[in-house]
Amino acid sequence: MTSDTSGKAPATGYFTEDNSVEVVNARIGGNVDARLATVLACLVKHLHTFAQEIELTQEEWELGIGFLTRTGQICTRERQEFILLSDTLGLSMLVDAINNRRPNGATENTVLGPFHVEGAPVRAMGERITLDGKGDSCLFLGRVLDLDGNPVEGARIDVWSDNADGYYDVQQPNIQPKWNNRGVFVTGPDGHYSFIGIKPVSYPIPDDGPVGKMLDQLGRHPYRPAHMHYIVQAQGYQKLVTHTFVGDDPYLDSDTVFGVKKTLVAPFEPAADGDILWRSDFDFVLARFE
Ligand code: BEZ
Numbered sequence: 022m023t024s025d026t027s028g029k030a031p032a033t034g035y036f037t038e039d040n041s042v043e044v045v046n047a048r049i050g051g052n053v054d055a056r057l058a059t060v061l062a063c064l065v066k067h068l069h070t071f072a073q074e075i076e077l078t079q080e081e082w083e084l085g086i087g088f089l090t091r092t093g094q095i096c097t098r099e100r101q102e103f104i105l106l107s108d109t110l111g112l113s114m115l116v117d118a119i120n121n122r123r124p125n126g127a128t129e130n131t132v133l134g135p136f137h138v139e140g141a142p143v144r145a146m147g148e149r150i151t152l153d154g155k156g157d158s159c160l161f162l163g164r165v166l167d168l169d170g171n172p173v174e175g176a177r178i179d180v181w182s183d184n185a186d187g188y189y190d191v192q193q194p195n196i197q198p199k200w201n202n203r204g205v206f207v208t209g210p211d212g213h214y215s216f217i218g219i220k221p222v223s224y225p226i227p228d229d230g231p232v233g234k235m236l237d238q239l240g241r242h243p244y245r246p247a248h249m250h251y252i253v254q255a256q257g258y259q260k261l262v263t264h265t266f267v268g269d270d271p272y273l274d275s276d277t278v279f280g281v282k283k284t285l286v287a288p289f290e291p292a293a294d295g296d297i298l299w300r301s302d303f304d305f306v307l308a309r310f311e
């Protein structure tokens with residue numbers, strides 16, 4: 022470690038309320054990664070502006086540090102409270118939007134969420150993904166298309182949803198069968214897909230930690246409107262991470278993670294076909310890599 026013993030003030034002067042951003046950012050070394058320097062300098066600028074603008078009190082600063090500490094402490098392999106914080110502050114959706122700008126007509130992205138599990142069973146087209154026998158059966162069907170309306174063959178569609186009680190299988194490992202309401206389907210030359218799941222139900226995000234408390238203090242509910250999750254991938258096309266939403270859901274206009282997009286609200290119509298009570302048609306349109 023070296024220290025300046027010259028007794029001279031640094032080029033930017035000593036730290037004051039008025040020059041804090043310049044003084045802190047002047048310490049970034051000359052040989053550091055350029056993007057890291059840009060990101061951190063901007064973060065410091067906005068953090069300091071934030072503290073100045075609201076005249077952050079010492080108590081509020083301590084409260085914030087305590088909140089972030091508890092957010093970290095509750096994190097496990099299964100529970101990622103920082104992502105939940107990012108989701109509920111709208112940051113996840115903003116980052117998703119910045120990184121997934123697509124041409125008109127391509128299906129829009131939305132938030133991945135914490136409940137996707139790699140390695141779900143590849144199922145035959147039309148197969149049932151619901152293994153616990155609960156809920157209103159729903160036939161999901163449609164096509165995977167390119168922007169010109171041509172079918173995409175070999176598209177891999179990874180789907181997952183909550184069960185009729187509003188929980189994902191991974192939230193109830195001792196109650197629900199493994200891979201309940203999950204499956205992977207691969208399209209043939211006609212681009213069609215179909216599977217039988219349930220008409221999803223709305224559910225609260227995990228709200229027994231600091232993020233749930235924050236929502237409560239802000240007068241916000243923790244609910245997500247009913248949705249089916251999809252990851253659609255095909256060679257030569259941009260990966261699509263999305264949901265379809267049930268249009269008459271009471272939480273459609275107040276999704277706690279801001280994931281709803283108008284184009285992702287899908288039709289859910291009565292089917293009355295044996296035990297299948299609902300039917301939801303939705304085509305996914307993939308954009309090629311630019
Ligand atoms: C989900 O839809 O699974 C989800 C998304 C963000 C936070 C919590 C859950």
Ligand code: FE
Pocket residue numbers: 134136183245248250
């Ligand atoms: Fe979900």
